[in-house]
Amino acid sequence: MSLIPSALEAVLRYPYIDPVALQLGPLAVRWYGIAYITGLLLGWWAIVWMLREASLWRGTPFNGRRPASPEQIGDLVVWATLGVVLGGRLGWVLFYGIALCSVSQGTAYCHGLPMAFLTDPLRIVAAWDGGMSFHGGLFGVALALWLFCRRHKLEVLQVADLAAVVAPIGLFFGRIANFVNGELWGKATIVPWAMIFPRSGDGLPRHPSQLYEAGLEGLLLFAILQIGLRVFRLHRRPGLLSAMFFVGYGLFRFFVEFFREPDAPFLGWFSMGMALSIPLWVAAAYLFLVSLSTPERPSTQRKIR
Numbered sequence: 001m002s003l004i005p006s007a008l009e010a011v012l013r014y015p016y017i018d019p020v021a022l023q024l025g026p027l028a029v030r031w032y033g034i035a036y037i038t039g040l041l042l043g044w045w046a047i048v049w050m051l052r053e054a055s056l057w058r059g060t061p062f063n064g065r066r067p068a069s070p071e072q073i074g075d076l077v078v079w080a081t082l083g084v085v086l087g088g089r090l091g092w093v094l095f096y097g098i099a100l101c102s103v104s105q106g107t108a109y110c111h112g113l114p115m116a117f118l119t120d121p122l123r124i125v126a127a128w129d130g131g132m133s134f135h136g137g138l139f140g141v142a143l144a145l146w147l148f149c150r151r152h153k154l155e156v157l158q159v160a161d162l163a164a165v166v167a168p169i170g171l172f173f174g175r176i177a178n179f180v181n182g183e184l185w186g187k188a189t190i191v192p193w194a195m196i197f198p199r200s201g202d203g204l205p206r207h208p209s210q211l212y213e214a215g216l217e218g219l220l221l222f223a224i225l226q227i228g229l230r231v232f233r234l235h236r237r238p239g240l241l242s243a244m245f246f247v248g249y250g251l252f253r254f255f256v257e258f259f260r261e262p263d264a265p266f267l268g269w270f271s272m273g274m275a276l277s278i279p280l281w282v283a284a285a286y287l288f289l290v291s292l293s294t295p296e297r298p299s300t301q302r303k304i305r
Contacts, residue, residue: 011205014195019181035177036084039170044077046166056229061236067158076148076159083144084137089127091136093117096263100272104264134171135276157238157291164245165225171249172218179210186212186259200261209260216252224248239291246284250277 022029048070050056057066068076097117101110117124145163149156178184185197186207194205225241225248228234234241254277262271 011194011196012192012208014182014197016182016198017180031180032174032177035173036170039173040077040081040084042169042173043163043166044073046169047073047162050162050165050229056235059236061238067162068152068154072152072154073162076145079144079148080141080163083140083142085127085140087140087143088132088134088137089125091133091139092127092131093124095133095135095272095276096131097123100264100266103266107264109264134174135280155238157242157287158235161235161238161241164242165222165229167245168218168222168225172214172222175210175214175218179208179214184210185261186210187261189259206261207259209256212256212259213252216256217249221245221248221252237291238294239287243284243287243291246280246287250280250284253277 017031019030019032020028021031021034051066051068051070051073054064056062057064097110098114101107101113104110112119113123141163142160145160146156148154149159182197182199185195185200186209188202188204189207190205191207193208195208196203196205200206225244228241228244234244254274257271257273260271260273262273266272266275
């Protein structure tokens with residue numbers, strides 16, 4: 001892409017921040033890890049806050065009975081953390097390391113993958129070298145949530161809705177961490193808010209696509225789900241808020257992929273991020289069908305005072 005000198009002078013300066021927030025001897029505390037922890041803790045706090053709002057649980061199907069207790073949510077956070085980490089890494093290995101790199105062998109992104117997983121199996125678990133998938137993490141959390149609810153005899157869709165309305169908090173902090181790391185940058189552009197990301201290595205002004213995702217998948221999606229919860233009381237139809245989250249994230253991710261530089265070519269202009277939005281829409285369609293076709297019935301959970 002050809003850029004005139006005046007275009008280069010017009011770009012915003014990338015506010016370089018050291019990815020390592022704190023160095024304690026050999027231990028490096030990175031902003032990315034802080035973002036994960038902050039998202040989980042704030043999500044935990046937000047769910048407990050909602051559970052204590054009596055007005056949210058009046059009338060059918062709750063009749064004063066919350067989907068879970070604050071103590072149960074605290075235990076669920078531990079399960080969800082394992083789901084995020086294990087699912088996120090396994091998802092990256094399957095979706096990007098194997099599926100994407102099978103199509104884009106020889107690109108710098110793949111570094112010999114997927115065959116390198118056979119010659120150096122340690123790379124499968126080497127999350128410290130980068131490589132986490134949101135979609136894999138989402139699947140991991142969903143599995144952890146299902147197992148937890150089954151063990152504690154909780155209504156899966158009711159608890160899933162609680163998780164869905166706070167999930168954008170974690171997405172927001174995760175994308176801000178991507179921006180701090182100067183990774184997952186956008187395509188080259190001459191828009192006035194373009195930035196030159198040092199790690200891109202080519203000196204081209206690019207879309208700050210990490211901030212687009214933070215605003216859409218984080219702030220806007222959070223606002224939409226909160227309006228659905230508090231204004232339209234959509235949680236009275238268990239599964240409806242979870243479906244909205246899947247639709248919203250899929251749409252916003254698909255849209256931003258037009259501005260984000262793909263990790264490696266997939267199917268022409270159709271990126272892996274776009275492809276992974278399709279299963280979310282299928283899951284959303286199923287949840288819409290279940291939530292809208294199931295008659296409201298009183299919750300079986302005990303009343304929490």
